[in-house]
Amino acid sequence: MTDRARRIPEATVARLPVYLRSLAELHDDKIATVSSERLAEMAGVNAAKVRKDLSYLGSYGTRGVGYDVEYLSFQMSRELGLTHDWPVVIVGAGNLGQALANYGGFRQRGFPVAALVDASREKVGGYIHGVPVHHMDDLPELAADLGIAIGIIATPASAAQEVADALAAAGIRSILNFAPTVIAVPEGTSLRKVDLALELQVLSFYQEHRDTEGV
Amino acid sequence: MTDRARRIPEATVARLPVYLRSLAELHDDKIATVSSERLAEMAGVNAAKVRKDLSYLGSYGTRGVGYDVEYLSFQMSRELGLTHDWPVVIVGAGNLGQALANYGGFRQRGFPVAALVDASREKVGGYIHGVPVHHMDDLPELAADLGIAIGIIATPASAAQEVADALAAAGIRSILNFAPTVIAVPEGTSLRKVDLALELQVLSFYQEHRDTEGV
DNA sequence: CGGGCTTTGTGATCTTGTGCACGAGGGCGG
DNA sequence: CCGCCCTCGTGCACAAGATCACAAAGCCCG
Secondary structure, rough: OOOOOOOOOOOHHHHHHHHHHHHHHHHHHOEHHHHHHHHHHHHHOOOHHHHHHHHHHOOOOOOOOEEEHHHHHHHHHHHHHOOOOOOOOEEEOOOOHHHHHHHOHHHHHHEEEEEEEOOHHHHHEEEOOOOOEEHHHHHHHHHHHHHEEEEEOOOOOOOOOOHHHHHHHOOOOOOEEEEOOOOOOOOOEEEEEOOOHHHHHHHHHHHHHHHOOOO | OOOOOOOOOHHHHHHHHHHHHHHHHHOOOOEEOOOOHHHHEEEEEEOOHHHHHOOOOOOOOOOOOEEHHHHHHHHHHHHHOOOOOOEEEOOOHHHHHHHHHHHHHHOOOOOOEEEEEEEOHHHHEEEEEEEEEHEEEEEEHHHHOOOEEEEEOOOOHHHHHHHHHHHHHHOOOEEEEEOOOOOOOOOOOOEEEHHHHEEEEEHHHHHHHHHHOOO
């Protein structure tokens, strides 16, 4: 196996899940092969970009024909690390944490919610939507025992940095932050964020400028 | 007033809300001025980028001193269109839609949820967390009457494109899509997306590659 | 009132990402 | 079995974004 010097660009990584979803749709429709053109349309990008993105995975297409849907799905899943489950822990058992625990899409897509964690002793001990609720202090042990790789921060902004530190200390190196605040993580830890207010404010900007500046 | 030929880059627009949040924090702490260095640290970016970003808004800093927190906040709010409310409509009164309707952050940040809308007649008529539930068919009328500028798609993926079309038809030109699918919108409509599964899969990629390829 | 210190604002440069256009390669029909 | 046609893979040129480095500009202290 040639050690592929190719480092997949960040922008490409962010698009792979979109392609994968399109491929799943094609598979459901019993479609065996797909052209970059078609895939591009489904993913909402242009065809050249699809081909370039896929070429980072390897030469899995057939000229004159297209890509084999099933084979490409497999290769892509492998590259994305989706051939096995990644248990996640949700920190914060408030409204958001509970809603997330209740969301079936996680388990279905290979991210089972192994535990909920909260700082309040009152919430600890029971189950929420079938997920056990533990105390923050037990995080390191939980992470080790349950093989948790990903932490989801669903606390108020004020607690987010503290939680991030605790996750890092528990050896968790992938963090998804829902708290509306910037947090710092150690070198080597991946951080993604979901920020509702930010998205709305960006929309507000363009809305305002549409109104104000014509066009 | 020089008609500013400067078009604010997309990347900058996406950071403005982060700066604004940092400024709000400083204001709460009764801090009157802030340097680009300090602001950069709070926003998790580098100082040169802060200065360049802020320079698109105008020359609001004072050399040797920094930026006046209150004045900069005001200018930034104005630019972002946050000096007035933007009523939003949430489409889809399922789990996600209800959870979003219940989220107080919207109103607080100037995005009051004016209505929930659903395709199912059963859900129509009542109130959820104080928000009236209407039928999809009434969308155009609602949008006009309530001055709704932003639509939030909180339906299953299968309905998302249809909803986007309906929002467009109702004259709504800013859309935030929570459904895990790619949707097309007319030219001139802003679209942002929040995609949990995608974020997790990206984390999965980096997690997998950390494990596999050392580093 | 002048010199030095601080911090902004921005030109220049480098990196990353996008899109085009075309050669290469493989299937398929005759 | 040959040649045509289709679609991939990729080199190249361009656009967008990040970072650096420094001159310009204002405040403060003596």
